[in-house]
Amino acid sequence: MITDEAERIAALGPSPRRPARDAVNPAMINNWTEALGDGNSAYPELAPPAMVQVWTMRGLHPAAEEHDPLAAMSAVLDEAGYTSVVATNCEQTYHRYLRPGEHVSVSSVLDAVVGPKRTALGEGWFVTTRSTWFVGDEPVAEMLFRILKFKPGNKSTASALQPTVSRDTEFFWQGTKLGELRVQRCSACGVVRHPPGPMCPRCNALDPGYVVATGLGEVFSYVVHHHPPVPGRELPYVVALVELSEGVRMLGELVGVPPDEVRVGLPVRVGFRPVGEFVLPVWEAR
Amino acid sequence: MTVLPELRVEVTPTFIVSTALATRDFQDVHHDRDRAIARGSKDIFLNILTTTGLVQRFVTDWAGPGALVRGVSIRLGVPCYAYDTLVFSGRAVSTSDGVTTVEVVGRNSMGDHVTGTVRVVLP
Amino acid sequence: MKGAAIAGIGATEFSKDSGRSELRLAAEAALSALADAGLKPSDVDGMVSFTMDTNSEIALARELGVPELSFFSRVNYGGGAACATVQHAAMAVATGAAEVVLCYRAFNERSGHRFGRVSTAAALTVENSWSYPMxxxxxxxTVAMVARRYMHEYGATSEDFGRVAVTMRAHAATNPRAWFHGRPITLAEHQNSRWITEPLHLLDCCQESDGAVALVVTSTSRARDLPRPPVLVRAAAQGSGPDQYVMASYYREDLAALPEMNLVGRQLWRQSGLEPSDVDVAVLYDHFTPYVLIQLEELGFCGRGEARHFLAEQGIGLDGRLPVNPHGGQLGEAYIHGMNGIAEAVRQVRGDSVNQVNGVRHVLVTAGTGVPTSGLVLGV
Known part of the structure; x- marks a missing residue:
């Protein structure tokens, strides 16, 4: 089905050339160099070559595009449940630099659709398109662009289990919302501790503070969960018990690493994943 | 083999938003933090056209205005969220037929944001 | 614990769908245990169950027609409560708080609320918020996390875990009460069974069961006047370790260990004056195979990390160095939260088990692993 549709779309060949809204112009070049901090004095007499795609961007209110092979293939994959997208490769070749006043148009063709592949993000298909920019009939630049359309690993964050928060633990969950991994630290004796609690088990002080952890650690142990189904998660997935460099251990899902490549001792760093109203810490390989 | 001078980019929200608009990329994940988080991201993040442009800038900062960039090929890794720092490093690894190949890596706190090569004719 | 004995045992059939209420299962098992002890409901004046049991003591008393209860208690922490029900009953008997105490556990754990599923309700505690949402x-x-570390530290393999499952199923195969009666497995079948949570295969996990078990605890002197030979509570203990959690004690230094079981063991040896070599049969809690290995180590049957050699070289079969779970355990007979294991220990001491080990004088019994737990030494 997906392969059939891919062949059909590929067989349509290059899309009709779609003209840029504006001719190459110094105002947009200057906006670009200003934003990117590019002080190259060759601009704006010449356009930065990496701007080639900018000229034909479809803008704030894009019209429906019936001839765009990437849009067509994305719709097919959306329909099949591969609703998430991430770009993986972009290879641009510039035959020459553009000058203000030149008017480019672009044409794209579906090059390849490969899948289904099991990736770190979930099962997905790699979709590759090739685009060519023209001035008149002269090709001035080309681009290979590859995306991964995938079924998100976190199927429904709405139904996923969310933490229960107490007065003793709310600092932790406030931290994750800010992208901080907070580890409880006794303000009296300085001992760090996870999971947190109201009283320091070493000195019995009732003065818990926290430190923002580096988020760096190593896998101390891990499991690969296959069964039974877990709300909000696609199987299988990896949960790792990580020993942080601060000296405490913490559980979290290990994302982006195929299960058979996980091992005790794997260096990881923290990432953050929103689930409902909360943000959970997750581990990523580093 | 020449090592290029490092380029550090402080990826502020302003940087992400202004570059997204300068590249005419109006997707909400590049300017609306609430929407970005709702879509599963930690924050707004850099768009691809900007990453491509920064890779090119990193090389032309070193090569000078007389250089001719022939191609930029990049592989995208971890996202680059607001408040991160993106550090580019690179080295010119070979020259053939007058075209020099520069290997570039852009790293942030999460890992490799971009790896790739730039083909450039040096002046 | 001198002075208390188990005078009677009773149970329902073990099934996947009992077709009746949990209260009815409790009442049936209790009545059966009283009959075994030669006692009447009116003799009962104490009851102990698990915090998790849905049948209150007063509900069971109403059904049985027990007129008065002078002692009633619950023990927390899932299957860790099993042996502690007997301990609490024995303490009640020793102090005179009660004379005849019923210990019971009844549930439709397979046809009703299954523990093997993800419990959304359980996730709603602050403590579980460090594990469930992750x-x-x-x-x-939760056991797989410990098992992985155990394998990493000591070189144990899935096959070592599999040897436990194969032995339990071999025992169950000749036990007509067992769900897996007549259905032994091979190590290859264990290895080929599907993953549940790596490194645990399906056959590393005990079954889920409907059923009930009840025990009657009374004073040794009264038990001597009853028809069955008394099975003495030689030792009984509870244990909770440092930085203890329920199934997720992941934050203390040694992950591949059960310090709470070590504490139970130390008390049992001290109270009974026995040592591991005196144990004729061990009934070890086997909801998941890896914890059987760690228990052998914590209880002193072998050194730390050496259980895999103990399994392979000494053996835990009926003819092994230490016969473990002659009834087939929870992997083979049924999962009644450890209470069916106590009943088997009673039969072994009485000498009337279907898989009877010769010359049994002392049986060690343990309760749930990974949780605050308990243990018993029963004997003649």
Missing amino acids: GLGTPAG
Whole structure:
């Protein structure tokens, strides 16, 4: 089905050339160099070559595009449940630099659709398109662009289990919302501790503070969960018990690493994943 | 083999938003933090056209205005969220037929944001 | 614990769908245990169950027609409560708080609320918020985390875990009460069974069961006047270790260990004056195979990390150095939260088990692992 549709779309060949809204112009070049901090004095007499795609961007209110092979293939994959997208490769070749006043148009063709592949993000298909920019009939630049359309690993964050928060633990969950991994630290004796609690088990002080952890650690142990189904998660997935460099251990899902490549001792760093109203810490390989 | 001078980019929200608009990329994940988080991201993040442009800038900062960039090929890794720092490093690894190949890596706190090569004719 | 004895045992059939209420299961098992002890409901004046049991003491008393209760108690922490019900009953008997105490556990754990599923309700505690939302929300998952570390530290393999499952199923195969009666497995079948949570295969996990078990505890002197030979409570103990959690004690230094079981063991040896070599049969809690290995180590049957050699070289079969779970355990007979294991220990001491070991004088019994737990030494 997906392969059939891919062949059909590929067989349509290059899309009709779609003209840029504006001719190459110094105002947009200057906006670009200003934003990117590019002080190259060759601009704006010449356009930065990496701007080639900018000229034909479809803008704030894009019209429906019936001839765009990437849009067509994305719709097919959306329909099949591969609703998430991430770009993986972009290879641009510039035959020459553009000058203000030149008017480019672009044409794209579906090059390849490969899948289904099991990736770190979930099962997905790699979709590759090739685009060519023209001035008149002269090709001035080309681009290979590859995306991964995938079924998100976190199927429904709405139904996923969310933490229960107490007065003793709310600092932790406030931290994750800010992208901080907070580890409880006794303000009296300085001992760090996870999971947190109201009283320091070493000195019995009732003065818990926290430190923002580096988020760096190593896998101390891990499991690969296959069964039974877990709300909000696609199987299988990896949960790792990580020993942080601060000296405490913490559980979290290990994302982006195929299960058979996980091992005790794997260096990881923290990432953050929103689930409902909360943000959970997750581990990523580093 | 020449090592290029490092380029550090402080990826502020302003940087992400202004570059997204300068590249005419109006997707909400590049300017609306609430929407970005709702879509599963930690924050707004850099768009691809900007990453491509920064890779090119990193090389032309070193090569000078007389250089001719022939191609930029990049592989995208971890996202680059607001408040991160993106550090580019690179080295010119070979020259053939007058075209020099520069290997570039852009790293942030999460890992490799971009790896790739730039083909450039040096002046 | 001198002075208390188990005078009677009773149980329902073990099934996947009892077709009746949990209260009825409790009442049937209790009545059966009283009959075994030669006692009447009116003799009962104490009851102990698990915090998790849905049948209150007063509900069971109403059904049985027990007129008065002078002692009633619950023990927390899932299967860790099993042996502690007997301990609490024995303490009540020793102090005179009660004379005849019923210990019971009844549930439709397979046809009703299944423990093997992810419990959304259980996730709603602050303590479980460090594990459930992170994707670790099943008993198998929590044990797998310890098992992986155990394998890493000591070189144990899935096959070592599999030897436990194969032995339990061999025992169950000749036990007509067992769900897996007549259905032994091979190590290859264990290895080929599907993953539940790596490194645990399906056959590393005990079954889920409907059923009930009840025990009657009374004073040794009264038990001597009853028809069955008294089975003495030679030792009884509870244990909770440092930085203890329920199934997820992941934050203390040694992950591949059960310090709470070590504490139970130390008390049992001290109270009974026995040592591991005196144990004729061990009934070890076997909801998941890896914890059988760690228990052998914590209880002193072998050194730390050496259980895999103990299994392979000494053996835990009926003819092994230490016969473990002659009834087939929870992997083979039924999962009644450890209470069916106490009943088997009683039969072994009485000498009337279907898989009877010769010359049994002392039986060690343990309760749930990974949780605050308990243990018993029963004997003649």
